[in-house]
Each structure stands twice: as structure tokens, then as C-alpha cells.
Amino acid sequence: MINTESGSGPLVQSPRSPSSQSQYIAVSVLDPAKMGNGVQAYISYKVITRTNFPEYDGPEKIVIRRYSDFVWLRDRLFEKYKGVFIPPVPEKSTVEKFRFSAEFIEMRRKALDVFVNRVASHQELQHSEDLRIFLTVDEQTMERARSQETGIFKKKPADLMQIFKDVQSKVSDVVLGKEKPVEESSPEYEKLKNYVFQLEDHLAEAQKHAYRLVKRHRELGQSLSDFGKAVKLLGECEGNALGKAFSELGAKSEILSVHLQKEAQNLLMNFEEPLKDYVRSVQSIKATIAERANAFRQHCELAEAIKFKEIDMNKLRLTRSDKLYDAEHEYEELKAEGAEAWRRFEKIVKLMNEEIVRFQEQKTVDLGVAFHEFALGQAQLANSIASAWRSLLPKLEACSS
Amino acid sequence: MMGSDNQGYQEARLYTTKDQMSATLLHDEPSPSKSFQDPLSSSSPFVEIPTSDHLHANKNPNPSHSSINSILEPPSYAEAVFQSFDLDSVDSPDISTLDHSASASPKSFSTILKISVSDPKREPGATSYFSYLITTFTNMPEFTGTEFNVRRRFRDVVALSDRLAESYRGFFIPLRPDKSVVESQVMQKNEFLEQRRAALEKYLRRLAAHPVLKNSEELRAFLEPSDGIQLSRTSDAASTMLDGADTTEVSQPAKGGRDFLWMFKELKQSVANDWGGAKPPLVEDDKEFLDKKEKMQDFEQQLINVSQQAESLVKAQQDIGETMGQLGLAFVKLTKFETEEVAQDSQRAHAADMKNVATAAVKASRLYRELNAQTVKHLDKLHEYLGVMLAVNNAFADRSSAFLTVQTLLSELSSLHSRIEKLEAASSKIFGGDRSRIRKIEELRENIRITENAKSSAAREYERIKENNKTELERLEKEKHDDFVNMLKGFVVNQAGYAEKMANVWETVAEETSAYIRKS
Numbered sequence: 032m033i034n035t036e037s038g039s040g041p042l043v044q045s046p047r048s049p050s051s052q053s054q055y056i057a058v059s060v061l062d063p064a065k066m067g068n069g070v071q072a073y074i075s076y077k078v079i080t081r082t083n084f085p086e087y088d089g090p091e092k093i094v095i096r097r098y099s100d101f102v103w104l105r106d107r108l109f110e111k112y113k114g115v116f117i118p119p120v121p122e123k124s125t126v127e128k129f130r131f132s133a134e135f136i137e138m139r140r141k142a143l144d145v146f147v148n149r150v151a152s153h154q155e156l157q158h159s160e161d162l163r164i165f166l167t168v169d170e171q172t173m174e175r176a177r178s179q180e181t182g183i184f185k186k187k188p189a190d191l192m193q194i195f196k197d198v199q200s201k202v203s204d205v206v207l208g209k210e211k212p213v214e215e216s217s218p219e220y221e222k223l224k225n226y227v228f229q230l231e232d233h234l235a236e237a238q239k240h241a242y243r244l245v246k247r248h249r250e251l252g253q254s255l256s257d258f259g260k261a262v263k264l265l266g267e268c269e270g271n272a273l274g275k276a277f278s279e280l281g282a283k284s285e286i287l288s289v290h291l292q293k294e295a296q297n298l299l300m301n302f303e304e305p306l307k308d309y310v311r312s313v314q315s316i317k318a319t320i321a322e323r324a325n326a327f328r329q330h331c332e333l334a335e336a337i338k339f340k341e342i343d344m345n346k347l348r349l350t351r352s353d354k355l356y357d358a359e360h361e362y363e364e365l366k367a368e369g370a371e372a373w374r375r376f377e378k379i380v381k382l383m384n385e386e387i388v389r390f391q392e393q394k395t396v397d398l399g400v401a402f403h404e405f406a407l408g409q410a411q412l413a414n415s416i417a418s419a420w421r422s423l424l425p426k427l428e429a430c431s432s
Numbered sequence: 433m434m435g436s437d438n439q440g441y442q443e444a445r446l447y448t449t450k451d452q453m454s455a456t457l458l459h460d461e462p463s464p465s466k467s468f469q470d471p472l473s474s475s476s477p478f479v480e481i482p483t484s485d486h487l488h489a490n491k492n493p494n495p496s497h498s499s500i501n502s503i504l505e506p507p508s509y510a511e512a513v514f515q516s517f518d519l520d521s522v523d524s525p526d527i528s529t530l531d532h533s534a535s536a537s538p539k540s541f542s543t544i545l546k547i548s549v550s551d552p553k554r555e556p557g558a559t560s561y562f563s564y565l566i567t568t569f570t571n572m573p574e575f576t577g578t579e580f581n582v583r584r585r586f587r588d589v590v591a592l593s594d595r596l597a598e599s600y601r602g603f604f605i606p607l608r609p610d611k612s613v614v615e616s617q618v619m620q621k622n623e624f625l626e627q628r629r630a631a632l633e634k635y636l637r638r639l640a641a642h643p644v645l646k647n648s649e650e651l652r653a654f655l656e657p658s659d660g661i662q663l664s665r666t667s668d669a670a671s672t673m674l675d676g677a678d679t680t681e682v683s684q685p686a687k688g689g690r691d692f693l694w695m696f697k698e699l700k701q702s703v704a705n706d707w708g709g710a711k712p713p714l715v716e717d718d719k720e721f722l723d724k725k726e727k728m729q730d731f732e733q734q735l736i737n738v739s740q741q742a743e744s745l746v747k748a749q750q751d752i753g754e755t756m757g758q759l760g761l762a763f764v765k766l767t768k769f770e771t772e773e774v775a776q777d778s779q780r781a782h783a784a785d786m787k788n789v790a791t792a793a794v795k796a797s798r799l800y801r802e803l804n805a806q807t808v809k810h811l812d813k814l815h816e817y818l819g820v821m822l823a824v825n826n827a828f829a830d831r832s833s834a835f836l837t838v839q840t841l842l843s844e845l846s847s848l849h850s851r852i853e854k855l856e857a858a859s860s861k862i863f864g865g866d867r868s869r870i871r872k873i874e875e876l877r878e879n880i881r882i883t884e885n886a887k888s889s890a891a892r893e894y895e896r897i898k899e900n901n902k903t904e905l906e907r908l909e910k911e912k913h914d915d916f917v918n919m920l921k922g923f924v925v926n927q928a929g930y931a932e933k934m935a936n937v938w939e940t941v942a943e944e945t946s947a948y949i950r951k952s
Contacts, residue, residue: 226773233766240759247752254748258741265734268727273913276920395782399948402789406941409796413935420928427924431917 056082056151058166060144063136066097073097074136076143080166086158092167098123100165101143103177107161108150113322113375114382115156116390118149119311134296138304145308155382215327223387224320231313238306245299252291259284272430279426283419294412301404305397316390323383326376333369340365544571545640547655549633552625553583561585564629566636568655575652582657586611589632595650596639601830601893602900604823604908605645606638643907694840701840718898724905725828732821739814746808753800760793785945792941796934803930810926813919817912824908831901834894841887848880 062077080092101120109117121142124135150156164176259281266277340362347355551565563583570578586609593608609631636655639645767787770779852873859869 222773229769233762233769237759237762237766240755240762243755244752244759247748247755251745251748251752254741254745258738258745261734261738261741265731265738268730268734271913273916276917280920280924391779395779396948399782399785399945402785403942403945403948406789406792406938406945410935410938410942413931413938417928417931417935420924420931423924424921424928427917427921431914431921 054082054084056080056084056157058144058147058151060096060140060147063140074139076140078147078166084158086163087167094167094173095170096165096173098139098143099177100173101146104150104161104165105146108156108159109318109322111159111161112155112382113326114319114379114386115153116312116316116319116386117156118146118153119308119315120146121311134299138300141300142304142308214324227313227316227320231310231317234306234310234313238303238310241298241303241306245295245303248291248295248298252288252295255284255291256288259288276423276427276430279423283423287416287419290412290415294408297408298405301408302401305401309394309398312390312394319379319383319386323376323379326372326379330369330372330376333365333372337362337365337369543646544569545646546570547633547636547640549629549636552629555585561587562625562628564632566655572647574647576656580655580657582655584654586628586632588654589635592650592654596645596648597826599648599650600645600900601834602827602897602904603642603644604820604827604904606635606642607819607822607826608635697844698836698840701843702836704843705836705839721898721901728821728824728828732818732825735814735817735821739811739818742811742814746804746811749800749804749807753797753804756793756800757797760790760795760797763787763790763793766790785948788941788944792937795937799930799934799937803926806926806930807923810919810923813915817915820908824904827897827901827904831894831897834890834897837890838887838894841883841890845880845883845887848876848883852876852880 057080059079060076061079063074064076066073066075075095075097078094078096080087080094081090083090098120102123105117105120108115121139150159150162156162165173168176261281262284263278263281266274266279266281268274269277340358344355344358344362347358546569548567549564550567552562553565555561555563563585565581566584567581568575568579589608590611593605596605609628639648639651645651763786767783767790770783770786855869855873855876859866859873862869
């Protein structure tokens with residue numbers, strides 16, 4: 032289901048209603064192009080969207096985007112859709128960026144393509160305004176939106192902050208439980224968290240070895256090539272039938288070296304990269320887990336604040352203070368906030384439960400495909416190696432007669 | 433591990449002078465029957481295995497070869513068993529060396545000379561040393577028995593090697609094992625003893641496989657129990673004659689060091705050859721030989737190159753096998769983890785698939801390891817021939833030095849003649865003769881007579897060495913051809929076979945996981 036080829040996105044259909052057409056959206060990330068010079072150089076990508084979503088004007092839209100735009104989209108989605116496992120973007124690279132090898136660019140392009148398509152095929156995320164902005168606005172608007180990002184979302188609403196501050200100033204640290212972290216304690220959720228954290232470790236190790244295996248293929252290819260060249264030289268100075276045999280052996284070695292390099296590339300793209308993608312996805316889940324913890328903590332803190340406000344209020348009631356009116360007002364506000372926080376938390380829980388299921392299903396397929404590609408690649412490599420060597424045997428037989 | 437070994441190998445490569453008899457380090461390979469042993473775990477650059485070439489054994493006319501071998505082998509030490517990939521014929525440990533002489537012999541009766549080295553033992557005494565049990569089984573009539581043992585120490589082997597070098601100049605004499613003092617201090621004692629034992633065995637077997645050397649007195653004396661090693665005559669015929677002794681037997685000139693005057697003369701001659709404007713009295717004019725020599729040098733260069741690349745290839749094969757294994761293990765762990773956590777059935781199937789991939793990776797890793805063990809055995813031939821090249825260089829050096837001796841004698845003669853001329857001219861001016869001068873002239877004439885004899889002897893020696901070079905070159909050509917064809921065949925069959933096995937493993941997994949493609 033994951034888009035691995037450029038140019039075709041998944042078709043996502045909303046449930047048919049008798050009066051509406053089925054909705055679809057397909058996105059492609061193509062044509063990486065190097066822009067700018069020196070330290071400021073970056074890669075731009077063409078993003079093509081084909082959709083009949085009503086919020087989009089027109090069936091097709093082409094825009095130019097760069098890596099940080101994708102990151103912007105991911106960050107916005109992460110803020111807005113807490114509880115959803117936001118698809119990961121490929122790592123920011125500090126070193127490779129300057130080298131911009133063709134391999135690196137292609138891998139990044141693919142990963143970005145996968146990212147956008149996952150967003151576009153997610154029931155919740157596909158209708159987000161941020162996605163629409165990302166897919167449709169021109170570059171200047173995009174740049175402005177990107178630079179505003181740091182402003183809007185790092186500031187909390189002023190009034191909520193204020194209330195927190197009031198509460199904090201009246202209560203000691205001990206009671207607020209700075210020492211005791213507020214956490215969910217359901218055993219099922221504990222199990223899930225454990226699973227996620229351990230899964231990341233296991234996957235990371237597998238991915239590490241997969242990457243090494245790619246390197247080993249390259250090294251073996253290089254060795255075979257060098258060996259082949261040396262054997263050819265030996266054949267030349269031998270002359271006669273044996274010399275020819277050596278030369279043929281050398282030639283075969285060089286051919287096989289090419290096969291090995293190709294397989295290394297195949298392994299990298301179709302096995303190691305999916306594993307890396309899996310690791311990134313698990314890390315995204317961890318981020319969601321953190322968000323859930325945040326939401327839970329907020330709810331708990333508000334609950335505490337509400338309790339203390341109530342105590343305050345009652346005190347004021349008894350003394351018939353004129354501050355009572357304000358206190359009651361604040362109390363109501365806090366209660367509303369508390370309810371909101373609880374709703375947010377519950378929403379996250381609900382989403383997460385759905386997401387887990389979706390994630391497992393998706394991952395099973397993705398990994399299955401990766402395994403298949405791995406096995407297929409290895410089988411093909413082994414077969415070509417066997418047939419190359421076998422083809423030499425008749426010539427060698429001729430030599431010994 | 434390989435880095436330091438390369439250094440040792442390079443040092444071996446640089447030893448081209450005849451006097452430095454450092455052979456390539458010969459080490460034994462741990463038995464591949466210990467299934468997960470790393471074939472390259474020994475620290476030597478050459479992992480050497482007493483090979484039994486099946487393709488050669490098949491040509492061997494003597495059918496009872498293998499059974500004799502199994503009788504002969506003392507069970508006290510582990511023999512590395514060569515299992516060729518397409519092991520369709522011989523199953524028993526066939527530990528014969530490449531007995532080219534036997535297979536080449538047209539006689540129906542082939543000579544057998546089987547040697548084993550075993551049981552290193554510390555000999556008691558003030559100067560403690562190690563001795564090895566040398567067991568011989570033979571049907572050669574020159575020997576005093578058919579089966580016998582003797583204990584020898586490394587020093588005896590050195591002596592044997594030295595005597596062979598003296599008696600068989602011009603032959604491609606296999607190089608004896610290194611004295612390797614440094615290594616012996618670094619290694620554990622047992623490891624060192626085992627290495628040396630294996631190296632000695634390999635050396636003696638090579639001697640036994642050489643069509644001329646196997647019949648040598650020196651080897652016989654070494655193998656047979658006796659009071660001491662018989663000394664063969666080692667006097668330098670040329671210098672002995674010059675010293676006044678009269679020898680009718682033509683013996684080989686000594687390697688040098690005895691007669692300083694003679695050495696100086698030869699050195700002067702060689703300098704004159706290199707730098708002098710005048711044409712030397714004798715020029716190496718055997719075009720065919722010079723061509724062959726050049727070719728041999730080319731061959732040696734390329735061989736060194738190939739053997740280096742072969743080492744890298746083996747290392748790369750080892751690495752990929754290791755990493756594949758580690759990948760497999762990582763997936764095994766992941767599978768185990770997932771199966772513990774798993775809830776739905778779809779997950780269970782997924783975990784089963786992962787397990788299949790993991791198992792396949794581990795299998796592939798094992799196959800790589802086996803492949804590599806075999807590859808090492810095959811490509812070991814390259815290393816063996818590096819040793820042969822050194823022997824060839826020695827033989828060519830014998831020829832050069834014999835040639836130099838003849839040249840020097842000719843120069844000597846020529847200078848003696850001119851001295852006589854001068855004296856005769858001077859003395860003829862004096863009426864009635866000059867007694868002292870006449871005496872001198874007679875001395876010189878006597879000198880000339882001796883020198884002439886020495887020159888004839890040296891010339892005969894030179895011709896003999898030339899002839900030896902020639903026959904050996906022919907023998908080498910044929911053996912080289914056979915050996916390398918077999919090596920290539922073995923290598924190729926091995927690679928193809930293991931690749932096919934691996935293809936099978938992966939095809940199964942690809943088949944099992946093909947459902948995912950349809951799903952996606």
C-alpha cells in the first residue's frame with residue numbers, strides 16, 4: 032500500500048454515499064533539483080497532487096517544496112492531531128547534506144514521497160488544513176508559513192498560563208508533586224509502552240546489521256573486481272589454454288562484482304530503508320506517548336488546581352469576602368478548562384487505540400514486503416553467481432584434457 | 433588480524449636471495465569438522481591444509497593408495513580433511529600429496545614414499561629441544577625396510593635442506609620451514625609445536641613428491657634410523673684443485689665462505705661483468721632459457737598480486753557471512769520478542785514469516801562460512817606456488833653462481849697466460865735465461881694446469897645445472913598447468929555449488945513471503 036514508485040499514489044476512497052462521488056487524493060514527490068550554492072544549497076522537490084476533495088480547488092496542483100517544508104507539515108500535524116501516529120519524515124542530515132550524493136537524494140525523495148502519501152491516506156489527517164496549505168500554496172506563502180511556525184505554537188494561550196501561575200503561587204511544590212510524576216497506571220498501557228520502547232531497540236539493531244550487510248555486499252563486490260583484474264593479468268602472462276581460463280575467470284569475477292553492487296543498492300533501498308522507516312515510525316509513536324503523558328499531566332494538574340480553587344472559594348464564602356465573585360468566576364473557568372483537558376486526553380487515548388491497530392496492520396505488510404524483496408534479491412544474486420561460475424566449467428574441462 | 437599477517441607475508445616476498453631460506457610460513461588449519469570454527473582464526477596469512485586433490489587422486493593408478501594412508505596415519509593428531517564440494521568419489525581422508533611422479537610414471541609399479549610427522553616431544557637433557565617422530569612407509573628398494581620410524585629435531589631438517597641445496601643445484605628444491613624465532617616466542621608452546629609439526633610434514637612430503645629428490649641419499653639418510661646424518665661430500669672442487677688437492681670426483685662448489693680469495697675473485701668478476709666495458713669471457717646465451725626466466729619472473733609478479741587479492745576476497749567473504757549471521761540473530765530476537773507480545777492472528781503469521789527470514793539468514797551465514805573454508809583451501813595453491821617460485825629463483829641463482837665461477841676461472845686462466853707471456857718476454861732478453869723467472873714460469877704453468885682442471889670441472893657443473901634447470905622447468909610447466917586447472921575447477925565448482933544452495937534457501941523464503949506483494 033505504501034507508494035514505492037514515483038508517480039503513483041494510493042487511491043483512498045471514502046465510503047460511498049448514494050449522492051456523492053468517491054473521493055480520492057494522490058500525491059507524488061518528484062524531480063529533485065539542487066538549488067543555491069555552497070552552504071545555503073538545498074534540494075527542491077516537485078509535489079504533484081491529484082484530488083477531488085472539495086476543499087481543494089482544481090483536480091491537479093503542482094508546487095515546489097523543500098525538506099524543511101515537509102518538516103513544517105509534520106510538526107503542524109503533530110501539534111494538531113495528538114494521538115495520531117504522525118508519519119515520520121527522513122532524518123535531518125548534517126554531514127551528507129553537503130555532499131548531496133545521488134543515492135542520498137533519491138532515498139530522501141522516496142522517503143518524503145512515502146511520508147506525504149501516508150498523510151494523504153490517513154482518515155484523520157487527509158482533510159487537515161495544513162496538508163492543503165502544503166500541497167497548494169506558492170513558495171513565498173509557504174516560506175512565510177514556515178517562519179511563523181516558531182511564533183504561534185510555542186506560546187500557550189495567555190489566560191491558561193495565568194491561572195496556572197495563580198494556582199502554583201498558592202500551593203507548595205510538595206503538594207503539586209514535583210517529586211512524584213503524574214502518570215497513568217493502567218497495566219495495559221504500561222505493557223504497550225514497554226512494547227514500543229523494546230521494539231525500537233530490536234528494530235534499531237536489525238537495521239544496523241542490515242546497513243552493514245549493504246556495505247559487505249559492496250566490499251565483496253570490490254574484492255571480486257580486484258581479484259578478477261589480478262587473475263586476468265596472470266592469465267595474460269601465462270598464455271595458452273590455461274591463460275585463457277584465467278582470463279575468463281577474471282572476466283566472470285568482474286561481472287559478478289557488478290551484480291553485487293546492484294544487489295547492495297537493492298538491499299539499501301528495499302530492505303534497509305523500510306527497516307529504518309519502521310524505526311522512525313516507532314519513534315513517532317514514542318512522541319505520541321509523550322503527548323499522551325503530557326495531556327494526562329495537564330488534566331491532573333488542573334484537577335489539583337480545581338480542588339484548591341474550591342477550597343479557596345469556600346473560604347471566601349465563609350468570610351463573605353467581596354473577592355468571592357471573582358473566585359467563583361475563576362473556579363468555573365478552571366472547571367471548563369479541566370473538562371477540556373480531560374476531553375483532550377480521552378481523545379488521545381481513543382485515537383491511539385485505533386492507531387495501534389492501524390499501525391500493526393500496516394507494519395506487517397510493509398515488513399513482509401521488505402522481507403520478500405530481501406529474499407528475492409538474495410536469491411537472484413545467488414542464482415546469477417551460480418550460473419556465471421557454472422558457465423566456466425566446460426572451458427576448464429577443455430583445459431585439463 | 434589480517435593487517436599484521438600481511439606484513440609477514442610481505443617479508444616473505446622480499447626474500448629472494450638464495451642464502452635466506454625463509455619459506456612462506458606454513459601453518460595448519462583447524463579442522464573444519466568443528467563446524468562453527470572460523471577458518472581464518474589462525475594468525476597466519478597462509479592457511480595451509482594438507483590437500484588431497486581429488487581430481488588428481490582419481491588419476492592415480494594405484495587403487496590402494498587411500499587404504500595405505502589410513503593405516504599409516506597415527507591417530508595422535510588431527511588432520512584437516514579436504515572435502516571438495518562435489519564429493520562424489522573418495523570419502524576417506526585421502527592425505528596423499530600431489531604425487532605427480534606416480535601419475536606421470538608409465539610403469540605399472542609406482543614408487544610409494546609416505547611420510548608422516550607426529551608426536552612432538554621434549555627431549556630431556558641440559559640443552560632441551562623438541563624431537564618429532566618421522567614415520568615412513570615405502571616400497572622403494574633403496575630403503576632398508578618398508579615401514580620405520582625415526583626421531584629427528586628441527587636442526588636435522590635444516591641440515592637436510594642445506595645438503596640438498598648443495599647436492600642438487602639447479603633443481604627446484606622445496607623450501608624448508610622457517611626457523612621463525614620471533615613467532616615461537618609469541619605463540620603458545622602447543623600451538624607452535626603443532627604448526628611446526630605440520631610444516632615439517634608438508635616439507636617432507638613435498639620432497640617425497642619430487643621425482644628426483646625422493647631418490648636422494650640425503651633424504652634416505654634423514655628418514656632411516658641411523659647413528660647420525662651421513663655427510664655427503666661437500667668440498668668445492670674448483671677451490672680444492674686450486675689448493676693443490678687432487679680430486680677426480682666432481683663435486684659442487686661450496687656456497688661460499690671458505691675461501692676468501694676465491695670469493696674475492698668471483699666478486700671481482702661479477703663487478704667486471706656489471707661495470708666493465710670489456711666483454712666478459714662467457715655470456716649467457718641460451719635464449720630459450722632467458723625467455724623462460726623472464727616469463728617466470730612475470731608469472732611470479734602476477735602470482736603475488738593474485739594471492740594478495742585472494743586474501744582480500746576471502747576476508748570479504750568471511751565478513752559478509754558474519755554480518756548475515758548477525759542480521760539473522762537480530763531477527764531471531766525480534767521474532768521472539770514479537771511472539772511474546774502478539775495479540776492478533778495476523779501478527780502471529782507475521783512473526784512466523786520473520787522467523788523464516790531469520791533462519792534463512794543464519795543458514796546463509798553458515799553456507800558462507802563453509803564456502804570460505806573451501807575457498808581458502810583452493811586458493812592456497814597460489815600460496816604454495818609462491819613457495820615454488822622461491823625454489824625456482826634459488827635454482828636460477830645456482831645457475832648464475834656456477835656461471836660466475838666458470839667466468840672467473842676463465843679470467844684467471846687468461847691472466848695467468850698473460851703473466852707467463854710477460855715473464856717469457858722478459859726472460860728471453862736475458863742471455864742464458866733467468867733462473868728465478870723460469871721457476872716462476874713453471875709454477876705458473878702448474879697453476880694453469882690446475883686451473884684448467886678446475887675450469888673443466890666448473891664448466892661440467894654449470895652444464896649439469898643448466899640441464900637440471902631445463903628438466904625442472906619442463907616438469908614445472910606441466911605440474912603448474914595441472915595444479916592450476918584443478919585449483920580453478922575446485923574454486924569455481926565450490927562457488928557455484930554454495931551459490932546454488934543459498935539460492936534455494938532464499939527462494940523458499942521469497943515464495944513464502946510472496947503473499948505480501950499481492951496484499952500491498
